[in-house]
Amino acid sequence: MTQKNRLQNGGRIDRSQSLTFSYNGKEYQGFKGDTLASAMLANGIDLVGRSFKYSRPRGIVAAGAEEPNAVLQLGATEATQVPNVRATQQELFNGLVSASTNGWPSVETDIMGMVGKLGGNLMPPGFYYKTFMFPQSLWENYETMIRKAAGLGRSPKKNDPDSYDHINHHCDVLIVGAGPAGLAAALTAARSGARVMIADEQNEFGGCLLSTKETLDGKPAAEWVASVVAELSAFENVILLPRSTVNGYHDHNFVTIHERCTDHLADIAPALQARQRMHKVRAKWVVLATGAHDRPLVYGNNDVPGCMVASAVSTYINRYGVVPGNELVLMTTNDYGYQAALDWHEAGRRVAAIVDTRTAANGSRAQAARAKGINIILGSAVIEVQGGKRVTGVSIAPISQDGNKVTGAIKALSADTVASTGGWSPVIHLSCHTGSRPIWNDEIVGFLPGKTLQKQLTAGGINGQYELAAALSEGFAAGQKALSELGLPAVELVLPKAKVAVQDAPMSLFHIPHIKPTSQAPKQFVDYQNDVTAAGIELACREGFESIEHVKRYTAMGFGTDQGKLGNINGMAVAAKILNKTIPETGTTIFRPNYTPITFGAVAGRHRGELFDPKRYSAMHQWHIKRGAKFEDVGQWKRPWYFPQGAESMQDALNRECLAVRNSVGILDASTLGKIDIQGKDAREFLGRVYTNAWAKLAVGKCRYGLMCGEDGMVFDDGVTACLGDQHFLMTTTTGGAARVLEWLEIYHQTEWPELEVYFNTVTDHWSTLTVTGPNSRKLLSELVDYDITNENFPYMDWKQITVAGVPARVFRISFTGELSFEINVQANYGMHVWEKLFEVGAKYSLTPYGTETMHILRAEKGFIIAGQDTDGSVHPHDLGMSWCVAAKKPFSFIGKRGMARQDCMREDRKQLVGLKTKDPKQVIPEGAQGVFDRTAQIPMPMVGHVTSSYWSENLGHSIAMGFVKGGLSKMGESVFYPLADGSVIEAEICSPIFLDPKGERQNV
């Protein structure tokens, strides 16, 4: 049998299902039911990585989420690479490929190890601040070297082939943790008919009962677990979530759970299944039954592989049938620790000694150890261990009862495994997430959950109740409490009987003294993942970092992916000792989401690729695709940008489209414009208040352009509004501004002018808008309408209800190109029909579809602004040369009136929008270019405004531009210069922005 540490019997593994896995390129065997860590230990793998700073060899320390060292890279292929996987939580599957992440060039022969050995004192805390800060120019080199040497795992370079899921839940009671307390709480709540969810990070329910030899009602505890799970599964209102880590506890009992659905099956999820799922739970009550983590002691060379936390030793033996060594020395400050030695002994391997730091031990477990003839050394501690890549021996010495010094001779013992425990640390992380500060408790030597504002209950180990019987009854009580708070009936529950152990008080000890001062003793690690030592914390304190928050930041304690689950309390104790304070005086420890690292995939869920952001389409979108349109994003809309023909370049296509509109007829899909239906007797008054211009006299059948400003007087949207009936208007907005304008109207109506009788409704999606424009547009349209659309009968700025291609339509004679134009609005279900009919009859006029870019050029030829392109929230209508659109004399004020009358808004040298004609007609100024009046000025040159719109105009045969120039409206004919990045300078003349048809005759025919 190659699994040299595997027991013949026992554990929750299935020895009939052998699984092959690889670690650092070598193949090994494990069993179904193993974690990667238990399988590695079974195979005698001692080394799982190199430490972050000193590059020391590291082995597996723990058996769960708190593991700091066995953080591996997983993945058989490039696409399935996953960094930062805790081997202690990764279930083994056949074909699993893993590798250590720390250690360069390899974990066995490490180049940085030399630095660590030679330079122990060269890398004190604050080392990075002190050493790599100067010269700053070299930081990038340092960083590359450090990262390569430290190795923090790597992300895949190929797309993740898996899919991820999000799901929402609501429940009466969410129980976190399916150990004895959690199961008792869940069963209580479920029996009352409550909607219950229970989540646990392990692959099966049971919590600590999966790793214990304790009995319930005289039977193995696992039998009780199985019966509870079976009963819970039968309730329709109960959701059981194994393999699901409750990662975040947020305000209002909103809880996020990370479920690993298929990580235990293979590298890639089976077809149709999501690899991981994020559960978003809104719970009326939350019961935290998260248990406790065993806290290791801090002693010399306590990071040599073979040093473990005591309870993990029991877990590997009892749950996985793996004894992670041959000869154990156990160091404990409490009765619970004895269990590891008892289990080790029972597994048939040698316990060299139990070293109890207390001077007496007469509890049940100590007596049991004594009865088995195990050597118990009282009042002593393991002050250091020997060994490089594996423990070879320990040094034991008597210590004073205040735990501060060694009091006697050192005794050497041979051992390959050192288990240590300083007592349990309640898993209070989730209770901290909502802002609750934990409270130190001297009796249990640990932090307990603090006061909470949430509807939160706690039960079991998290409360410092570690005995099985106590955990069960606390779980039951929490369940009953939740039921009574929810107004649900109480239930009966006969709890199974557990043996009650006699306990001696634990000793409050964290940092084991050494014969040498801490700074000269062998390294005593507090935070394994970040290589923070007791000496480092003492140094930080001596250097003036007295707040534990500063100590943490200076030493990086608790900053790793394990968030200091094992080390934080020990670190605080070390700081408290040197500062001569108590632990609570030193500060408290706060944990933030997430409890354990979570994949980006689970965060993203289905919101990736095509579903990353909604794409909005008009009713004619399929036609645009068939016609080969290039699309532009406008808000979430996909709008045709231009329609290239054959191998046409973009500029060629734009030139062709622009000429077609000016010379014959073009068509634009304008359906994306925001459209708001406004009804009510005060609709007209309301328009007058939100637009800058006058609306009182707009007659039914007429349209008008309007400008909308914020309270500050700055333009934020514009569009044409038509008077459909005396109390009925249709407002259009920019494509991107539609939702914001509707909200703006509603806010003003609901909060400022509720007395106005007016209602707003969005009809953006209801109408398709087809803009037919160009000198031939009337000829084309008249072939499809039932109405006289001559200029006399249907003049500019009128709208008519007529039938187009058999479809009832509202047609607006408004123009954004300056050409004769008809904007045809039909119910969107018929948009495609009308669009296609227009092309059927439009062939003889060479009807040309054009996109947003051509639209931009055509409107710029006419000097029409685009809100959001030629405005940026800092320009008012006068800046735009649009004073004609401000009706200062309206009886009621309008939004922005006072804003634009501020002193600063009246300055004559404000940046004003003007036209720009380049001296060289072929030159097109880049949009965004900054103008200067004096091209010879020294850098930094005084800038006088930027170019907002700039195009080549094929119609005019020269470039055109609009831009802001300080005092530009009174500088017509003067020059402004645009120095470019390449050193060249473009000179332009300030002119009217209306480059074509200044009298507006073309649209009026």
Next chain:
Amino acid sequence: MSDNTTAQETVTPIKAAVMDQLPSAAIQGQSPLHHADLDSLAQQGPKTGGVHLREHKLLCHLTLRCNQGDEAQKAAVERVLGLALPLSPLTSVEKGDYSIRWLSPDEWLILAPGLEAFDIETKFRTEMPGHYSLVNSSGGSTVLELSGENAIDVLKRSVSVDLHASVFPIGKVVSTTFAKSTAILRRKGDHTFELIIRRSFADYIWLWLQDTSREFGLVIDA
């Protein structure tokens, strides 16, 4: 030319402009999911699965905004539709092909057979007193019916509201965020839900529904 100069020029200004927006039956309308060709998928696609999807297309959608405290308005609605306005938040009423969903304290969505929009609008304009607005939004949305034992699983992935029958009974309606779009969601049966979605987002929601239902099997019903 002369025949066509009628309505616009002779009628005096009206409160609101109501028009029959539908062409003759010869012209086929295209629903927002026309391009997905659900009819073909219904014929050729799988016949069994945990999620069934059916589009109720080209219906009459009217948004009514009025005063729920106005008895005369409520009576008028009942005269026109034969249904009383649901006044309790998040409720709906239904009779045959007509239904009304509560959307907000002064807003309701009326669904009726597709050809009746103009008739209903016209009747409202004669019957309804006071300040109100009635807007035809038939072209701007479509109705999707999700059913099957896993329909609720798809919805739990799409909306954050509680869908448990004890708090989301048959007839309940909510306007809510659906994935990254919006929907008006109503329960029609134990395992049947109805989504009213916006035209421009229809393709996104169609892609979303296919993605979320993949593991359960999606059946398109004609």
